[in-house]
Amino acid sequence: MAASTVPLVKFNNGLSIPILGLGTWQSKPGEVREAVRDAIDIGYRHIDCAHLYFNEKEVGDAIRDKINSGVVKREDLFITSKLWNTYHRPDLVEKAVQISLDDLQLDYLDLYLIHWPMAYKEGSDPFPEDGKGKIIYSDVDYVDTWKAMEKLVAKGLVKSIGLSNFNTKQVQRVLDAAKIKPVTNQVECHPYLFQKKLHSFCKERGITLTAYSPLGSPQRPWAKPGDINVLDTPIIKTIAAKYNKSPAQVLIRCVIDRGIIVIPKSTTKSRIAENFDVFDFKLTPQDLEQIGSLDCNGRLIPQAEGREHKDHPFAHGDE
Ligand code: A2P
Numbered sequence: 318m319a320a321s322t323v324p325l326v327k328f329n330n331g332l333s334i335p336i337l338g339l340g341t342w343q344s345k346p347g348e349v350r351e352a353v354r355d356a357i358d359i360g361y362r363h364i365d366c367a368h369l370y371f372n373e374k375e376v377g378d379a380i381r382d383k384i385n386s387g388v389v390k391r392e393d394l395f396i397t398s399k400l401w402n403t404y405h406r407p408d409l410v411e412k413a414v415q416i417s418l419d420d421l422q423l424d425y426l427d428l429y430l431i432h433w434p435m436a437y438k439e440g441s442d443p444f445p446e447d448g449k450g451k452i453i454y455s456d457v458d459y460v461d462t463w464k465a466m467e468k469l470v471a472k473g474l475v476k477s478i479g480l481s482n483f484n485t486k487q488v489q490r491v492l493d494a495a496k497i498k499p500v501t502n503q504v505e506c507h508p509y510l511f512q513k514k515l516h517s518f519c520k521e522r523g524i525t526l527t528a529y530s531p532l533g534s535p536q537r538p539w540a541k542p543g544d545i546n547v548l549d550t551p552i553i554k555t556i557a558a559k560y561n562k563s564p565a566q567v568l569i570r571c572v573i574d575r576g577i578i579v580i581p582k583s584t585t586k587s588r589i590a591e592n593f594d595v596f597d598f599k600l601t602p603q604d605l606e607q608i609g610s611l612d613c614n615g616r617l618i619p620q621a622e623g624r625e626h627k628d629h630p631f632a633h634g635d636e
Contacts, residue, residue, distance in 0.1 A: 338363030340582030353379035405436035509615025
């Protein structure tokens with residue numbers, strides 16, 4: 318499978334993104350360097366990163382290796398990073414992107430997202446607490462953060478800008494004030510949280526959806542025995558058997574067949590390859606309907622520590 322055969326999704330600004338990328342959330346610093354190297358060798362050209370994943374330096378080393386050894390050119394790659402909650406204040410936004418650029422050893426990002434709509438108290442602690450286990454919030458409005466994000470495009474530091482974990486009302490508030498429209502909204506998306514409403518809302522406004530945790534994030538630290546295990550779902554296993562594919566491949570294909578960008582995470586070489594091997598089959602509308610029938614607002618990544626924030630996207634019933 319060559320990199321060039323991965324379909325591209327066109328953004329509202331005319332630029333394009335490979336529909337499949339490598340996720341790096343929870344990729345340990347000791348493992349992610351090799352994983353990104355393997356992924357690029359396998360054909361991945363889109364790597365999804367974030368300052369908060371605490372591994373951008375290692376991702377940067379891997380990208381640098383592959384560029385220096387002539388395997389890829391910078392312009393062949395699509396690299397995303399995200400602005401963490403403690404950097405929402407407009408005067409901190411350029412500083413934040415510069416930290417990610419330095420760590421990733423790049424002079425521009427293809428895409429920079431506001432990671433969450435909630436602003437936390439500015440400072441070096443990514444989860445500033447009040448001593449009683451509560452996060453200290455900041456009252457910066459994400460609309461003002463967005464205006465600072467727009468300046469990064471003008472400065473050439475990022476090619477495209479977008480959102481992550483924004484609900485429909487929040488997307489609309491940004492759109493109402495935006496000079497540059499967000500190109501994507503990156504959200505949790507898998508059969509138990511199918512995101513039908515958010516997907517059509519964004520699509521109608523020319524904004525793509527990007528699915529994180531498409532496999533249901535089986536290694537999420539707060540999972541308890543008996544919680545949802547998306548990879549183990551009987552319907553998914555039955556459809557996988559029909560196509561002689563794995564459940565993970567069906568989950569990834571399901572997102573792609575809906576026209577949604579997808580970023581499965583793995584640091585295991587065989588799985589990185591397996592997750593890329595999804596372009597030789599296609600799900601039928603009936604398969605997609607069956608998978609969509611599993612939707613039950615089964616959110617697995619609740620961002621519980623920010624629940625009381627006025628801008629928490631899904632703690633106040635505003636999906
Ligand atoms: P690992 O990184 O150890 O390979 P998500 O993208 O939904 O957040 O899921 C990521 C999790 O799923 C990681 O724990 C990853 O494990 C695991 N995973 C990734 N690809 C596969 C696969 N093809 N089959 C089973 N588990 C997978």
